[in-house]
Amino acid sequence: MISNSKMKKTSKKVVVFSGAGMSAESGLKTFRDHDGLWENYRIEEVATPEAWAADKAKVLEFYNMRRRQLMQAKPNEAHALLAKLEATHEVHIITQNIDNLHEKAGSTQVLHLHGELMKAQSERHPELIYELDKSDINLGDSCENGHQLRPNVVWFGEAVPKMQDAEIITSSAEILIVIGTSLNVYPAASLIYAVPKKCNCYLVDPKAEELLLPENWTVIRSTATEGVKSLLKDLGR
Numbered sequence: 001m002i003s004n005s006k007m008k009k010t011s012k013k014v015v016v017f018s019g020a021g022m023s024a025e026s027g028l029k030t031f032r033d034h035d036g037l038w039e040n041y042r043i044e045e046v047a048t049p050e051a052w053a054a055d056k057a058k059v060l061e062f063y064n065m066r067r068r069q070l071m072q073a074k075p076n077e078a079h080a081l082l083a084k085l086e087a088t089h090e091v092h093i094i095t096q097n098i099d100n101l102h103e104k105a106g107s108t109q110v111l112h113l114h115g116e117l118m119k120a121q122s123e124r125h126p127e128l129i130y131e132l133d134k135s136d137i138n139l140g141d142s143c144e145n146g147h148q149l150r151p152n153v154v155w156f157g158e159a160v161p162k163m164q165d166a167e168i169i170t171s172s173a174e175i176l177i178v179i180g181t182s183l184n185v186y187p188a189a190s191l192i193y194a195v196p197k198k199c200n201c202y203l204v205d206p207k208a209e210e211l212l213l214p215e216n217w218t219v220i221r222s223t224a225t226e227g228v229k230s231l232l233k234d235l236g237r
Helices: 004-010 020-024 049-054 056-072 077-087 101-105 163-170 188-193 224-236
Strands: 013-018 090-095 110-112 115-122 129-131 149-153 175-179 200-204 217-220
Touching: 013 163, 020 224, 049 056, 056 115, 056 149, 077 090, 077 101, 077 224, 090 163, 110 163, 163 188, 175 224, 200 224, 217 224
Parallel strands: 013 090, 013 175, 090 110, 175 200, 200 217
Antiparallel strands: 115 129, 115 149
């Protein structure tokens, strides 16, 4: 058994930055397929303020469908392995994903950059956020001030309110692990430049050869689960 004092000496601050590829093995489709569609919808039709203004019912149904899918999904092994890493390290998850699979797996420090699917917010007062105990948000569902509820999701063209918090967390990372993200969505992708110079950086992605990264990165061209397994073996040594 490892003593608490020994654990504290070896513990490091690990920041995990996860994207859609993290949840793909749980059966959730990735953010954008090569055909430019997302669950058979164009991004512009369901993930912009303009789409919400044009057709609230369509936007709500799209996210209701995704929420129903999420309620049936389970964390995969990669989620579980990262949750277990908290036993030996200080682990912070920063995710672009709006699902709650990191939390379901047991991770306790999770920051959602782009919002949370299992929450709703007021369309007029975005600071009014509500936990959902059902799968659907319907037209007529309102906040305490009487305004329509919308998904608690950051759409294209909207500010990312938790970006500064994410930068603060990343700025003191000793180990950065990027999993399943194209690093093409900004400002989220800029987080990789917020780490200290001495930070050990890893990228887990089967398409990693398409990315241009700084020299101090270790690239693991693999799926989330196999990549995390390999990485944790290295960290253990």
